[in-house]
Every structure is written in C-alpha cells, then in structure tokens.
Amino acid sequence: MPRDRTHRRTRTRRRIVAGAVAALLAGAGAGALALSADAAPAVAVTVDAGISLGTVPSSGVGLNTAVYDTYMNDASAASLMKAAGIRQLRYPGGSVADAYHWKTHTVTGGSWAAPGTDFDHFMATAKKVGAQPIITANYGSGSPQEAADWVKYANVDKGYGIKYWEIGNEVSGNGYYGSKWEVDNHADKSPREYAKNLLAYAKAMKAVDPKVRIGAVLNTPGSWPDGVKASGDAADWNNTVLSIAGKSVDFVIIHWYPGGSSTADLLKSPARIAGVTSAARSLINKYAGSHAASVKIAVTETSSAQSPSQTSQAAALFAPDTYMNWLEQGAVNVDWWDLHNGPGKPTTVHGETDYQDGGVLSVGSCSGGTCEPARETPFATYWGIRSLTALARPGDTMVKASSAGPSVAVHAVRTGNGGLNVMLINKNPQNTAQVSLSYTGYTPARGTVRTVSYTKGGTGLVTATRGTAAAQTLPPYSITTLQLRPASAASRAEAPSPAPTPTAAAKVAPASGTIGTRAQASAAGVPVGRPDRSDTAGDLASTGMGSAVTYSALGGLLALAAGSVLVLRMRRGRGSHAR
Template identity: 50%
Template sequence: MPSTFLRRTMASTVLLAMTAAVAAAAPPGAHAAAPATTHVDVDVRAGLATVGDAALGINHAIWDSQLGTPAVADLLHDAGVKMLRYPGGSYADIYHWRDHTAPGGYVAPNTDFDTFMAGARRTGAEPMIIANYGTGTAQEAADWVRYANVTKGYGARYWTIGNENYGNGHYGSAWEADEHADKSPAEYASNVIAYSQAMKAVDPTIKVGAVLTMPGNWPDGIVGTGDQGTWNTEVLSRAGAAIDFVDVHWYPGGATPAETLTKPAQIQDATFLLRQQINQYAGANASRIQISMTETNVDVGRTTQPGALFLADVYSGLLAQGVFTVQWWNVHNGIDKVSTVAGKTDYGDYGLLSSGNCTADGTTCEPPLNTPFAPYHALSLVGSFARPGDRFVAAGADDPLVSAHAVRRTNGDLAVLLINKDPDASHTVALNYQGFTPSPATPAVATFADGADAVTTGASGTAAAQTLTPYSITLVTLHPNRTEAGGPSAPARPTATVTDRTATISWPAVAAGVKYEVYRQNGGTAELLGETTGTSLTVRNLDPGRRYTVNVLARDTAGRQSPPSPPLTFTTGTPAGAACTVKLRDTNDWGNGFVASVDITNNTTSALTGWTLTFTWPTGWQTMNGGWSATWDQNGRTVRAVGDALAAGATTSAGFVGGYSGPNVLPTVFTLNGTVCTTV
C-alpha cells in the first residue's frame, strides 16, 4: 500500500511543465510549418521477453466493499486482467486470513478469501497472495496454503512473504507493521526461509517470493546499522535458495505530469540492476528467480490522462524486460486531493475505478461507483496489445515525447503501441520495419484519446504513417504481407565469453544446413554483427565496459528466417594489465546520493607529473556534486578529476559526492591521461 513517506499527493492545482506555445498571427499568404515527423523503428529480429499468462495484474484490498462483485470482476475481465493480488498492500502485514481480521485496520464486509477467489475466477485471473510477515507466523501462512490448495483446491501458485517490509523502521521510516524485535534484512531473510519451508511442505508446487526494493527507489543503496549490505543484498545472499521470485514496487514520483512521464525511461536500467543483484547474490541457479512488479502508480494525474500514459508505458516496458507480472495500485482507493490536470478534474484516487465518494467538505464528488478512470482504459488497451504468448520486439522513437513498444504475435501479426506524451500537439509518426513487411491494407487502429470515456477502434492511416492526437495511446495491428511456414525454429538463449574488446557468442544448433545471424540491439533496430554456419561467433572491436544485448537467428537454405533467440545481455570488461588501475566504491549511500571513493594506481615505471581522470555517467540522471583530493568538474555526463604528480607504482585516493534520481548504475570505464584503465 502506498505510504505517506514515499508517495505524496499534490496539495494544489498541478500545472503542466510542457505548455503550448501561442502562435503569432501569420501575415497574409504565409503558411504555418507542418509538424515535425517522429520516426519510429520496429525490428522483429531484436527479440525481447515473451508475455506470460499472468502479465496484466492489479491489487484488491480488503477495505474495498466491491472486492469480488460481479460488476468489478467483469470490468477487470474485459480489461484483460490475468492476476489479482490480495489482501492489499500494507494491510497484508496485519491481516489474519482464518478469522478475516486486520487489527488496527478496516475490513469491509464480503471481502474474505473465498469471496476474493470467486471474483478472481470470474475475472479469469490467477491469485497472488501476500502472507502476513509483520504480525503473522510461518505456520499461519502454511495453514493458508493448506486451506487454499488442499482443502479448497484453488491452485494458488504465487505467495509473497510480506509487503514493503523494508518500511518497518529499520531505515528510519516506519509504515509497515513488524512485530519482530529484530527488523533487519537478515532477520527478514531468515523468516523467508522458514515461511518457504513450511508453505512448500504443504504444497511443493507453489512459488514463494521475497520483498526487495526497486533499484533507484528508497532504500536502495542504503546499508542499515549493523547490516553487512543493503536490503537486497542481504535478503538475496541469505534467502536466495528458498525463493522463486522477488517482489518490487515502483512509485517513481515526479512533480509534474511532464516529469512523471519521463520516468519509464529508467525501466531498462532498473531491471538490469535488479537482475544483476539476483545473479550476483542469490547463489547457484539464480537465473530461475523471476521478478514481479506488484505496485506502481503516479503522484500526479492518477485518474486522468498522465496516469493512463504512464500505465501503458510502464506495463509495456517492464513486460518487455521480462517482469512476469505488473500490477497497478489498485482497484478502488477513494478520492484524495483534487486538482486540475491538463484541463481535467483529477480526483487524486489511486484506484482504476471510481469509489463514488466525495471530499470531506462535500464540494467535489467522484463519478458514480465503478466508473472507469483513464488508467483503466489504458490497461484495457495494453491487454489488447500484450497478450499471453506474444513476443516483445525492439521499438524506438527519435522523439522523447513519443514512446513505442511492439510485439510479434504467434500468428505472425505485428502490434505497435504508440504513446504521445505531448499534451498540446499531435505527432505524425513515420514507421519503419526491419524483418517484417506489412500488408498494404489499412491497419486496424485502437486509440484512447485525452478526455475520452472509451477506446475507439477502426481502420485508419497506413502501416507507414499514423497521426497521434495529443496525450493519446494508439495501438496499430498489422498483418504480414505474406506468411512463410516451415522456417527454422528459434535458437536457444546464447551465452558469451567476453573481454574488454571482444565477445565470443555461442548457442546450441537448431538444425543441419542452416546459417546463423547474430544481431545487436540498438534502440528500435538491430545491427548485424556477423553470420556463420557454426554455433559460435567472435565479435571484435567492442567498447570496454559497455552493455550489449544480442539475439541469434537461424536462416535456412530457402532464405526463411527463424524468430530471434531469447536476448542475451552482457557487459564487456576493461583491459587487463593496463597502464593504470582504478577502483571506485560507493562507501555511503542515502537513497538519492552517495559518497564515492576512487583509488588510482600508476602501473608504469614512469612518474606522472600530473594526471586527469575521466569517466562518463551511464545515465542522464546522475551527477557529480563536488569532490576532494583533486579538482573535479562535470560537463554533460562526462566527469573529470585533475590531480598532481603520481609516482611510478604509486596509488592516490580521491573522492566525490554523487547524486541520482533513478537507478544508480556506477561507471566502470575510466581513462587516465587518455588511457583506458583496468577497473577492479
């Protein structure tokens, strides 16, 4: 459940950062300039994640009297919801399922577990259940599994141990109930193991999840008093073998709609860091551990179009990166601080559907109960876009005000989701395809426009060009010009052995007599790195310390190309035995900033009369905010430190204060006087 500490609502009217420019009157005979065309690339050779059976989710809460009603279940079914979370955010850590109580909280009538399950079945959604960690026990959780899956035969597969348990006061802020005397991540990990063992003793087929924090969100990066590492590293290193998935929440904030709508750009780095943490700390076979995103929402524009645009962008972005379920907070929540966003009344309600209530003074009331807000229609459009079995493929736009996502369907169709985040202007989009030739027929188009109360459908534009109205979401579905059957199957996920400049990529053979092509993903396109009749390829001239994502495709003698392999992401290293060595460490982190120590070693036999160390921030939301033991400055994303003499074989230490407003991807490539150093 959203906490006061992390999710604040706006107390006054929200003003858009991007306002329309007022056009001056043109002289007689003058013509207004046509709007610039946004170019969108879609490349089906660059494969991403496949949409799972439980991809589209939402939260139910036991204070919601509409939980499980036919009207709500049918609305969620129509939107394509495939997973429902229960019993609701922070209430999970005070909820006792057996007597359906939540001491200290409100429990609405007809919201017990069996009622929830009846609603889930009517929706056609799988349950995700939160076991009470804060005030419960492992035995209580195991008994719930027994009741659900043995007594009732519900087949509930996914169970999370607690909710936002890092909010128990261990890091200073306390909103999550936790009666354990020890509130450390080590204690939580110990109990996760106990819960998992007790629950799986009842039903070994269930999947158990542990609560982590999303990279870039509080308390990511913070090491609490007495801890050996951050919350994530402690939980993963101690309980990694006992869990099947990790559960994160993401409320990225933003003071304006414009700022909020930039946040989805952080998804790829955040999920990369989270997967990196899992692989590094969760022990053997860590790749089996999945990621769920069970809460997300916005601070500004929750019931209006910014919330809808954010939802469409975030669900698509997370699913493309392999998150197996994404869940909005929540179905009903109630009116909060009312504001005006882009000329529309926003009720500050986290819910997808109206609660039909009014402000305390009675001056403003929501629409009638269960009226869908704008994010509901966005969810419905995403449900039509990303269906179970669809495969995300690379898509990208050259305009930051337009987001593009694409999936290839199992029948060969291509669906492209286009999001215009400009509140004032339409955008003409020119679409370019690689590895796919669309039918010349007019494509099917579904649109959710600003202020609309439903998604509209029809045939419009062409496969090559679409016009996006301001603040809109558009789904374009394209048939292939022709369908080729009988091509080779997709190769399995490749592996790679990397150095600083090369990567040897290998994969299992799919058939005799085929040729393999290796593509590197580059935004919305794929770059051919090489081809071979063998099952490995060495790629040279790579950049040190750079992240690469590749796919392998097979082509038979008839020229038919397979679907892409699952993607492989790897990062090149830095040169071994370089003339210099750099060691950077995050020595003190507070969630949006950190102290960095930098050790620089001159590995040569010659003294340096002066030195200049340079690195580039991996993201645009990181800054250097002053340093010591050198003269520090930043220009764009490039940071430079200038120091005095450095003797042969000697090491000098310097440091700086860094800031970040998203996932803190630390730099790994440093140059000293123009030479790339070894990074340790």
C-alpha cells in the first residue's frame, strides 16, 4: 500500500507539471503564468500613453517650512529634502505667516520665531535643496508696504527671483464665520475687505517687481466654510473675493485636508480632487474673464492630518496619490504640511506606531511615554513622497491611467528618454493585489521589468527586477513603480501631445519624433532609476510577493516537463497646524 500511494503521488505530480506546461504553452503570448490556488481575480489597469494630462511642473512637489521650527535648516534635513525631489518650499509657515514680520524676525501673538530661521537662512536652505520658494506675505498683522519691502529685498537687493507670493494664509479663519484661528487685525474681516486689500498688496508688490505672481486665498470647494454666507453678505467668501479681485490675481490658493474617520476613507479621498479642481476652475472662469486661462491653482497645504494616520503607512500611500491627482488636474504645485512638527498622542494604526506627527521628519521628542526615533529620521510619509522620484521629473508628461479596482491606484508618466513609468498603489492593508496591465499608445519591452517599491515598515525605497509590464503582484499597503523601456524605437513615435486644458484629458494622434527634452533643473533629487538601495535577489520566485508566483521564461517550465521538480518559494487637526 505505501508503494501504491507513492505511485499515485508521482502520477499526480506529473499531471500537475504537464498541466502547468500546457497552460503556459496555451497562453505563451501573454508572456507570464501565475500559479496560485487561492489568487483573487487580477485588478485590470489600463495605461493610455496617447492621452496627455499635461507636464510635471518644475515646482510641483513641495513642502512647508515654518519659522518656529528650530531644525528647519539642519544640513541633514536639507539633504533628505533634496533626495526626495522637493522642488518648492513654502515659508514662513501656516497661520504664523499672518503674524510674522520678516524684517525683525518677530511674531505677533502666540507663536514665535526660532533663532536662525529668518528669511536669509531659509533661502540658504532652499538653495541647498534646489527648491523654489513660495512666500506667504503677512496679511493679518502686516501691510502692503511691508510686503512690497520684502519683494524689494528678495528680488531687487538679493536677486533671489522669488516668483510666487500668497497674500495671507487661511484668512477666512479670522472669526468672520464664527471660528477663529487666524491672526487678522483688520477692523473689517469680511471677504470684501480681504479682496480690496489683496488688490492693494498686488499693486504695491508688482510696482517693485512686475514679474511676481500674486495669489488669493480661497476656501476649499466643498469644505467649511465654503458656501457659507455671513449675515448681510450677498455671497460666500470665494464668490465675493473673486468677483472683486478675479481679474487681477495670478493664482488661487487651496488647502486640502480631506480627513475621514478611517484610513480607508483617507485613501479614497484623492478621487475627490477632480471635483474640487473643477469647482475652483469654474469660479476662476466665472470671474477672471479673458485672464482665466492663465490663473493657476496652488495647493499650498495638504496632508493626512485630519485622519487616524499621520506617520504610518496609510499616510505614505496617500501622499503620492494626492500629489499626482492634483498635478494631473493642473495644479502648479502641491506643498505637504510639513517638514517638522512634533508628536501628538501616539496611537497604533494597522499594527504600526503612529506618532501623530504632522512632519515628514522626526524631531526625536516624546509624548505620553512614547518617544519618536532619532531626530531627522524619515517617517513613512517621507518615503511616500520620495517614491515620486521613481515616477517623474519636471517636464515629463503625465498620461491617462485607470484601475478597475478601488483598492489599486495608478499614475503613469512618459519620460523624456522614451520610457514609461507606472506607479501602482495597493491600498489593502492585509492582502496582496494581482494586477494585469494593458497599454495603448506605447509598447513596453518584453521580459522582467525594473521596479522601485516602498512597503510597510520599510526604511527606504527598494529596487528590484520582477514581474512583467503585463503582470505584477503588489504587497499589501505598498507603492510600486514600474520603469518600462519601449519595445523598439517605434514606441518613441507614439509620444502624446500636451493636453489642451489642465482639467480635461484629450485624445491625441500619435506624434512623430520623441518627447521634447525634459527640464534639467538643478538639484533634481534622486534621479529616476536610481533608488537608494537595491534588492540583489532579483529572483521572481523569491521576491516575497505572496502565494502567486509569476514566471515569464518559457524555458523554466519546459525543463519541468523533462523531470525537474517544481518548487514554489512562497514567500492635521487645526491644533497641530502650528497655530
């Protein structure tokens, strides 16, 4: 009897191997075979490289800095920002900007300015990072003359060439609608008064340097107090401000903290960005007249601060998804809140300690008996932002990409050298995701592909060669970017033309030639294709990607038919916003 059982086991193994080989031969054109007894249906991802969503702005990936941050100018912080591809730094902070006097480096009211964080020290750090500054002029306790003097000092006396200037922070938080967190010493705190003063600021500042661009503070469409009309007002804040100043401003300012009671809510929220952008663009079109097309949208604050996750993996996944959704919708920049912040009350999110710290780098302090890692240790959010360096550089072309499953987000970019990078974000905290990818307007090279990934608990980006352009297995709660090469020179002739408008994707015919040479700005951060460390295994059967193992080599399984043994190696609440 034992011998009979041995024969049956042998026959069963042969049938399994034969079936596997037959399946491979039947589907050899797909170039891959997934073996899994319990694999979920693959999520279909489609990339249309012929539909342009615009180019990546030179200042697209930004970060907030604040004058009360003692460690703002640490050399290690500058190095980490540069490596993360940070292209814009906002100064002097959030609400503190409406109390900060740049000449004296002092603050009106309850905040303070740390030593060594004055404007010139900030500019020295911005230069080290290779980032453009965006400055928030003091509306709450300042004046048009103070702002004009700042422009003169920055651009005329020092030659810094600072282009973007916001007039105030969240000015509608001045108590006019009931809640007050913003300094505003004007007797009249209405949107009419803000618009009138905004014009005065713009006139004074442009008289010094006509090249500066002036931004107006809006309430985020769909978020309080958007739509609220105070007693005696004919319209809400946004409509009132733009009806008066819409033809004079160069950009509008949105702060986006989507919140949600769960990490799942947080990770769904980037899908709402298209609607927020559309609402803002409608207001601009309504009031800016012929000037409307040139008025930009700047998202000068965003983060996961209103959600349960701030330093844990959900926030890391949210960050690149948020940046890319805004940029694909035409935003000129997106600035994360912020470089350093400090811990709140630590909690546990999906098995990870979340320090409730709004910064991307640790300050090394303790709260409630729980201590953060050493100062300047990157949190998961930092690595989420840095993942963008594997996807895109300024001047690259964002293209249309879509996912058939809500648990997988996708973004794609055509690079200046003819490549196509595809970022896949698995939002499921427990399960791997099988993904099947299809392409139009681009033909990827066959074989395994280079990937750059960030996974839960990681301390850096990891590069590997695994999967194919058509099939990938994504670890739970992970970011994986495929860096694809074209199958032939013919693919380079399929480059998309720029979208005619920033809010609507336009189908374009294949263009001749290659995509134009991308902008080679200084301090580019980590170049695409140069992650900070590599995975030397490079073995598809041992990548740790779960129970489904993908083989793209026909010879491997043909050898099994000759008797080889098949072995599967499974492998921001308001209070934290620096008010």
